[in-house]
């Protein structure tokens with residue numbers, strides 16, 4: 001039995017540092033050591049999934065993360081995966097097994113969209129896209145084999161906030177599971193289990209890790225559901241290795257300070273952009289002008305670090321702007337401590353994304369430096 005008094009863990013910031021940590025500390029180590037062992041001695045396990053083996057996602061580095069993630073979102077259980085897409089595919093292949101049909105928000109992350117339209121049909125699964133803002137239209141898309149509804153907390157890259165409570169209620173009323181990709185909000189701004197979501201998914205590559213040095217994923221929800229997703233993941237083999245677990249763990253300890261800084265800086269930059277003559281449109285749920293602003297205020301504790309915008313000069317101006325900035329790094333990810341940006345051609349089926357749209361992931365730099373840089377580039381792009 002531990003001789004340490006149990007820590008009082010209530011606040012999010014305390015959970016990030018202490019929830020799930022071993023008591024007593026292993027060998028006195030304040031930072032969780034890396035258990036670089038593919039397998040562990042038999043200890044009387046009776047089930048395959050309980051054997052201690054890295055692919056079965058149950059080394060000490062996994063279990064600490066599982067407990068911390070579950071505590072963060074006030075859920076029963078969690079599971080880490082080898083990438084965000086490993087988490088999403090393992091969850092959906094579990095929930096839709098046997099020819100299931102999914103209702104999915106119509107503007108989701110491109111990789112998820114491709115999974116739905118390219119891979120699902122090859123495995124006998126199907127999807128219909130729904131307008132996340134129009135719950136009244138969802139019923140007509142229901143089929144006898146519909147198993148779940150899928151939304152993103154803040155959609156990528158247009159920053160829409162679907163009617164998330166309606167998604168939970170619709171699922172409950174129709175015997176479906178409600179699933180949300182909570183990557184953009186992070187547990188600091190939104191904890192889906194608190195409004196009734198069955199599963200919350202993350203690309204841990206983004207905010208959870210925050211340092212742009214690993215890919216990782218997470219699945220958070222009820223113990224029963226997470227356990228069945230874990231079995232799928234164990235079979236498909238998409239586990240997170242212990243060194244990546246260690247980095248994710250280390251990154252998560254500063255999640256709150258990073259995300260609050262990013263919330264604050266992104267809101268300032270969104271406001272400044274909105275007032276700039278070179279800018280035609282800014283998409284950020286923290287802006288009063290955003291179509292889902294009131295809903296975002298009700299649901300979230302902050303609006304996140306990502307925004308997107310279009311320049312009045314369209315695609316050519318966007319190219320000039322991106323050539324001119326010096327602080328944001330042009331790269332295809334987000335949620336790191338460094339500000340990054342991208343302008344990407346829409347995936348097939350995402351033609352509603354304007355070609356000149358720039359997505360900016362605001363980092364942890366001094367916001368005045370970032371804005372100073374953006375402002376010079378905006379002037380240059382339009383002169």
Ligand code: PLP
Pocket residue numbers: 083084085086109111112152156181183184202203204205206215216217333
């Ligand atoms: N979900 C969202 C919202 C994302 O933006 C991404 C990646 O950009 C993913 C999931 C996929 O995550 P990963 O690249 O870690 O597989």
